[in-house]
Amino acid sequence: MSVITQYFSEGRTSGKHTMPFVIILLAVTAMACLSNLYLPADSALHVSTYSITLLGKYLCYAMLALAVDIIWGYCGILSLGHGAFFALGGYAMGMYLMRQIGDRGAYGNPDLPDFMVFLGWKELPWFWHGMDQFWFAMIMAVLIPGLLAFVFGWLAFRSRVTGVYLSIMTQALTYALLLAFFRNEMGFGGNNGLTDFKDIVGFSLQSDTTRVSLFAITALMLAVVFVISHNILSSRFGKVILAVRDSESRARFIGYRTDRYKIWLFVFSAVIAGIAGALYVPQVGIINPGEFSPINSIEMVIWVAVGGRGTLIGAVIGALLVNYAKTRFTAILPEAWLFALGGLFVLVTLYLPKGIVGLYTQLLEKRRTQSVKESEA
Amino acid sequence: MRHFIALCCCLFGLLSSQAYSAESSTSTSPSANQPPAELAPLMLELTKAKYSKLLPVLKKIEANSDESMLPLFRTMMNGNLYFIKTNKQLVQLIEDANQKTYQGIFSQQLVADLSKRDVSKIKVNNHLRSYLRNAIARIQLTSSSAEVRKNAVRELLSSLDEETVTTLERLYSSETNQTVKTEMGLALAINTARQASLPNSTRIAAIERLSGSLENTARNVLTQLTNQDNPAIKAAAEHALKKITQRVERFGFLNQLFFGLSLGSVLLLASIGLAITFGVMGVINMAHGEMIMLGAYTTYVVQLMMPNYIDYSIWVAIPAAFLVSGIVGVLIERLVIRHLHGRPLETLLATFGISLILQQLVRTIFSPLNRQVSTPSWMSGSWEINPVFSLTLNRLYILAFSLLVFFALVMVLKKTSLGLNVRAVSQNRNMAKAMGVKTNWIDAMTFGLGSGIAGIAGVALSQLTNVGPNLGQDYIINSFMVVVFGGVGNLLGTLVAAFSLGIATKFLEPMTGAVLSTILVLVFIILFIQKRPKGLFPQKGRAAE
Numbered sequence: 001m002s003v004i005t006q007y008f009s010e011g012r013t014s015g016k017h018t019m020p021f022v023i024i025l026l027a028v029t030a031m032a033c034l035s036n037l038y039l040p041a042d043s044a045l046h047v048s049t050y051s052i053t054l055l056g057k058y059l060c061y062a063m064l065a066l067a068v069d070i071i072w073g074y075c076g077i078l079s080l081g082h083g084a085f086f087a088l089g090g091y092a093m094g095m096y097l098m099r100q101i102g103d104r105g106a107y108g109n110p111d112l113p114d115f116m117v118f119l120g121w122k123e124l125p126w127f128w129h130g131m132d133q134f135w136f137a138m139i140m141a142v143l144i145p146g147l148l149a150f151v152f153g154w155l156a157f158r159s160r161v162t163g164v165y166l167s168i169m170t171q172a173l174t175y176a177l178l179l180a181f182f183r184n185e186m187g188f189g190g191n192n193g194l195t196d197f198k199d200i201v202g203f204s205l206q207s208d209t210t211r212v213s214l215f216a217i218t219a220l221m222l223a224v225v226f227v228i229s230h231n232i233l234s235s236r237f238g239k240v241i242l243a244v245r246d247s248e249s250r251a252r253f254i255g256y257r258t259d260r261y262k263i264w265l266f267v268f269s270a271v272i273a274g275i276a277g278a279l280y281v282p283q284v285g286i287i288n289p290g291e292f293s294p295i296n297s298i299e300m301v302i303w304v305a306v307g308g309r310g311t312l313i314g315a316v317i318g319a320l321l322v323n324y325a326k327t328r329f330t331a332i333l334p335e336a337w338l339f340a341l342g343g344l345f346v347l348v349t350l351y352l353p354k355g356i357v358g359l360y361t362q363l364l365e366k367r368r369t370q371s372v373k374e375s376e377a
Numbered sequence: 378m379r380h381f382i383a384l385c386c387c388l389f390g391l392l393s394s395q396a397y398s399a400e401s402s403t404s405t406s407p408s409a410n411q412p413p414a415e416l417a418p419l420m421l422e423l424t425k426a427k428y429s430k431l432l433p434v435l436k437k438i439e440a441n442s443d444e445s446m447l448p449l450f451r452t453m454m455n456g457n458l459y460f461i462k463t464n465k466q467l468v469q470l471i472e473d474a475n476q477k478t479y480q481g482i483f484s485q486q487l488v489a490d491l492s493k494r495d496v497s498k499i500k501v502n503n504h505l506r507s508y509l510r511n512a513i514a515r516i517q518l519t520s521s522s523a524e525v526r527k528n529a530v531r532e533l534l535s536s537l538d539e540e541t542v543t544t545l546e547r548l549y550s551s552e553t554n555q556t557v558k559t560e561m562g563l564a565l566a567i568n569t570a571r572q573a574s575l576p577n578s579t580r581i582a583a584i585e586r587l588s589g590s591l592e593n594t595a596r597n598v599l600t601q602l603t604n605q606d607n608p609a610i611k612a613a614a615e616h617a618l619k620k621i622t623q624r625v626e627r628f629g630f631l632n633q634l635f636f637g638l639s640l641g642s643v644l645l646l647a648s649i650g651l652a653i654t655f656g657v658m659g660v661i662n663m664a665h666g667e668m669i670m671l672g673a674y675t676t677y678v679v680q681l682m683m684p685n686y687i688d689y690s691i692w693v694a695i696p697a698a699f700l701v702s703g704i705v706g707v708l709i710e711r712l713v714i715r716h717l718h719g720r721p722l723e724t725l726l727a728t729f730g731i732s733l734i735l736q737q738l739v740r741t742i743f744s745p746l747n748r749q750v751s752t753p754s755w756m757s758g759s760w761e762i763n764p765v766f767s768l769t770l771n772r773l774y775i776l777a778f779s780l781l782v783f784f785a786l787v788m789v790l791k792k793t794s795l796g797l798n799v800r801a802v803s804q805n806r807n808m809a810k811a812m813g814v815k816t817n818w819i820d821a822m823t824f825g826l827g828s829g830i831a832g833i834a835g836v837a838l839s840q841l842t843n844v845g846p847n848l849g850q851d852y853i854i855n856s857f858m859v860v861v862f863g864g865v866g867n868l869l870g871t872l873v874a875a876f877s878l879g880i881a882t883k884f885l886e887p888m889t890g891a892v893l894s895t896i897l898v899l900v901f902i903i904l905f906i907q908k909r910p911k912g913l914f915p916q917k918g919r920a921a922e
Contacts (some may be wrong), residue, residue: 030918078722087636159907164661168857169903175854179892294854298729305726330493338737345730348724350716 020228026037028217031132033212039199050210056215056283058323063222063276064230065303065319066312072301073309074233075265076245077162081170083297084177085145085270087287089277091181092144093130094194094287095206096137101198104247114196117188125187141278142271149270153263155267162248171294178292193288200282211283216280222316227313232268241265274312302341306347308355319357416446420467423499424460431505439512449482449514454509455696459496461488467498511536513559515544523554530560534567536592542568563704564589567598581613588617591628591764596621628766633883639772642779643841645872646834648856649783652871653790657803657823657859660721661712665856666849667736668828671705672698672835674739674842677748688753691836698832705735706828710821730914732849740846747843756840775837782833791827799823820888858902864912874913878902 003273014196039046050249064086072075107117110125116362152173156166184190203210210262230237243251244258252258290296299322307318323346329337352359412656422434438446449467452458456471457481466490468479479491501509510532517529533541545561552558569583569866584602587595599621602614651665662668675698709731717724756774761767790796801809801843802819810816837849863870877900885894909915 002908006515054812074402076722078725155904155907159910161906161910163909164655164659164725167659167722167725168861169906172854172858172899172903176903179896183890185891252639289560301726302730317650335737335741338733338740342733345733346713346727349720349727349730352715353720353723 005339018227021316022227025219027228028076032235033216033290036208036212037374048311049211052215053174053211053283054327056211056218057280058320059218059222060276060280060283060302061214061300061323062319063218063279064273064300065240065275065307065315066222066225067272068300068311069304069307069312069315070229070233071265071269072304073260073311073315074238074245075241077166077249077262078164078172079266079267080271080294080297080301081172081174082269082273082289082300083294084170084174085149085273086180086277086280087177087289087291087297088145088148089141089274089279090287090291091188091194091277092131092137092141092274092321093281094197095131095188095201096134097142097197097282098194099128099132100200101196104198105196113189113194115184115192116187117182121187128187132372138278139339141274145277146267146272147269149267150263153266157262158257158265171297174292175294178289178294181292181317189288193286193290194281195288197282205282205285214283215281217281221279224274226312226316229268233312237261237264265279279283290328299341302348303343304355305343306352306355307361308357310354311357314355314357321356336351380870402808404502412833413545421465424497431499431501432508435505435508435512439516443581444482444516444520447513448485450509450513450516451604452482453499453501454506454513454861456498456501458482458499458501460499461496463492464497471659507536511538511541518544518548523557526557527560528552528553530557531592534564534592537564537568552833562586563592567595570598570602577607580610584610584613584617588620591621591624593764598723624683625765632886634764634880635768635772637777637880637883640874640875640883642772642776643834643838643852643858644877644879645783646775646779646837647852648859648875649786649829649868649871650830650834651856651867652827652860652863652865653786653799654824654827656865657799657866658714658820659901660717660724661728661857662709662714662824662827663725663853664732664735665728665831666827666851667732667840668702668706668831668849669835669852670739670844670846670849671735673699673749673750673848674743674830674835675832676836676839676869677743677750677844680750680774687751688755691753691756694836695833698836699829700832702832702835703829704824706831707821707825709828710824714737714824715817715820736846736849742840743846745846747845750839750844752840771840775840778837782830783868784871786826786830795819795822854899858899860912861906862902862912864914867912869912870914 029355032052035045036047036049041048048268065083068079068082071079084374089245101113105114105117109116109117110318112121116124131140150172150296156169160168180186181188181193182191197205199205200210200214202212233241240251240256240258240261241256244255244261250257260333277287277291300319303319303322304315305318306322307316308314325340326337329340348355381614404759416438419434419438423431426434428603431748438449449458449470452469458465459468459470461468461479467482468491469482470918471478471480479488479496481488482790514532516527517525518533520526521531530545534543544567547885549561549565552561563586565582566586570580570587579908582598596618599614599618603611603618605611605614611660639770647666649668650668651662653661654660654665676690677692679694679697681686683690683693709728714724714729715726715733752771756771756773758765760773790799798809798814798819799822801812802815802816802823806816809819810911835848838844838852842848846889855878859871859874863872881901882898885897888894889897
């Protein structure tokens with residue numbers, strides 16, 4: 001049985017579940033899309049556009065959870081600032097969508113977004129140039145979070161900042177960005193953020209087809225990211241990452257430049273968060289500095305903890321479950337949600353250190369041991 | 378029944394008149410209750426004179442009056458002066474929440490059974506009002522209290538007319554109190570500097586005299602003088618202004634320093650508890666901010682329970698907040714953190730969950746709205762050192778209080794057996810355990826102590842900001858920064874870090890704005906940690922991993 005335990009603890013659980021996960025994800029997505037587009041609205045199986053958008057949002061969160069899990073579950077780096085990368089990706093998409101509004105804004109200015117006209121600005125700030133091109137904005141959505149992660153990781157990991165220190169630093173990072181983006185002078189719409197989007201690459205954001213397509217693209221991206229992450233983590237690179245998690249000094253003494261491994265994993269994770277943010281914004285229709293708030297980043301960690309860290313599938317399951325619960329709770333008992341979330345933090349860390357997936361594998365293992373014992377007897 | 382009421386009125390009147398005479402016991406007039414006999418015809422004239430004729434009458438009254446006339450002038454300035462139509466007695470209108478009563482100006486006794494129709498108002502316009510304001514100040518110049526005289530001169534500074542100047546000149550030579558004399562000299566110098574008819578040398582001497590003052594009026598006069606044609610005066614005024622500006626800047630610097638120290642004291646209070654729990658147990662308590670919040674709410678509840686003794690409520694609130702937060706801290710340690718030993722990241726998450734629960738709990742009990750905690754009278758107000766530099770008392774007290782708490786904590790750690798054990802565990806947990814230190818017990822006590830100090834910080838913060846469910850969150854990240862910057866497990870480092878961060882933030886603020894200065898400080902710490910991961914004063918030796 002120790003073989004199985006070893007198998008699971010090395011994070012290969014996901015390997016076994018990669019194909020089934022991708023197939024299930026894409027199948028459900030396809031069914032939801034088809035039922036929204038082709039079934040009449042009064043049909044029992046019809047999925048409303050509202051639900052489609054909600055599902056799309058959940059999938060973005062799942063991708064984000066994946067990003068957190070990659071560094072926390074596999075490398076032991078607890079980042080409390082992943083919301084920053086998510087929001088930066090979102091802002092890149094938001095800027096593109098803002099430029100697409102053109103002269104349809106309240107002030108009808110073809111070049112300047114409304115809030116700039118309102119602030120009395122005469123021309124576009126330099127960092128808004130080029131954002132009217134979709135490809136350029138998408139490169140930025142990946143590049144900016146990646147760059148920030150690289151600079152931060154380069155500074156932090158090379159000087160061997162680890163553990164709670166690193167967590168607090170990442171939290172300070174997102175807090176600093178929160179404060180910065182609240183400022184009108186930054187040129188990102190200040191407190192209100194970017195909103196009132198009209199269309200994306202020529203398609204109206206209000207139409208059902210666009211929304212369904214966005215949802216489908218999100219699901220597809222999640223599947224792609226899932227497979228890539230899995231491949232990276234089960235490669236030689238991934239093995240070193242696991243070694244760093246379990247004993248960084250030992251890995252270093254063997255001769256691995258652990259800081260480099262950590263930096264690149266951190267960048268990869270930030271890029272995934274950026275993509276998730278970019279997909280999130282057109283679906284919810286707004287991006288504001290609130291996304292940078294430290295509590296958001298910490299919530300992402302709890303998704304991963306609930307699902308089971310160190311397993312990619314766990315991150316996805318956790319994100320979906322917690323967010324579904326949040327939607328239900330805030331609708332029925334708004335006050336109780338923070339109690340429930342807080343309780344979840346405490347209970348999961350105390351009693352479910354490996355999350356739901358960990359619990360499942362534990363039960364599975366127990367049953368197998370029992371059956372082995374019975375057959376021996 | 379009616380007699381009884383009348384008696385009560387009389388008694389009340391007597392009491393209040395006694396109170397009044399006690400207040401003005403220093404008054405030169407022996408009988409404050411009656412107007413001097415020679416003024417009686419003037420009083421009568423006051424009730425008869427037309428609007429435009431009032432000023433000469435008032436001037437006559439002022440000419441032979443002393444402090445006993447102050448109530449009359451004050452009442453008139455506020456537009457509450459009436460007279461009874463039948464006997465021409467002057468009365469003051471007193472408006473309570475629900476009724477209007479009339480009171481004799483000099484007798485201070487209630488005049489019963491007066492209705493609106495029995496009295497007539499003596500009206501005042503802006504011109505009269507400004508005259509009255511100066512007249513009051515001029516009368517006060519002869520007061521026997523130096524403080525009153527000083528304030529009267531200050532009051533007169535901005536409106537120096539001929540009468541005032543003659544009064545001042547008359548009183549200047551006989552003034553005995555040095556401070557009042559300086560103020561009077563300043564007023565006269567302002568007047569002299571403005572007189573174009575006087576010779577240059579006299580005016581320049583007066584301007585020189587003004588250059589030593591920080592009063593706004595002096596600065597305004599000098600600024601006016603720099604716009605004049607007379608080159609000698611202009612040069613002198615410019616020189617004097619420059620000198621004043623330099624002094625103002627110096628005090629501005631001190632002011633910033635004080636605000637920096639004040640912010641530093643708040644940071645110190647908020648982070649010092651965190652520093653010990655982090656130092657001893659190596660865990661981050663994300664619910665630390667909520668311990669501060671609990672302390673602040675405890676202050677609020679204590680004040681609710683003793684609404685008549687707000688001045689003393691602080692002395693109850695400090696131990697109460699320490700106990701409430703401390704007990705909650707011990708509970709958290711016993712129920713949650715103990716089970717997560719050796720898993721710092723999980724501890725961080727669990728305590729964060731606790732902080733969410735506590736916030737929502739407070740929101741449910743006290744509503745999400747901010748609660749106002751009142752400041753005891755002895756803590757409100759400010760200590761005015763000069764016109765451009767004053768220290769607000771509550772900040773001053775909190776600064777002193779934070780240092781007091783700091784040294785008390787240092788003494789606890791250095792001199793008590795609990796402190797000894799705490800230090801032993803923080804330096805080498807296993808060794809301490811092997812020597813028989815009950816580390817479990819020490820953990821709980823440390824956590825209680827740290828949380829209790831956070832509660833005390835909450836009491837202090839409740840005096841500076843509104844008390845709301847998010848109070849703790851506003852300070853938690855900055856507290857972490859202080860602890861990380863100062864070095865873990867080192868109280869002196871926390872002290873230095875708190876004050877240097879506070880001062881740095883406040884000095885950056887005028888240059889960059891409040892938000893950007895916070896960001897810059899955060900970025901600085903992020904960079905600083907790269908260079909010195911263990912903070913300013915790292916723990917040395919084998920204790921460090």
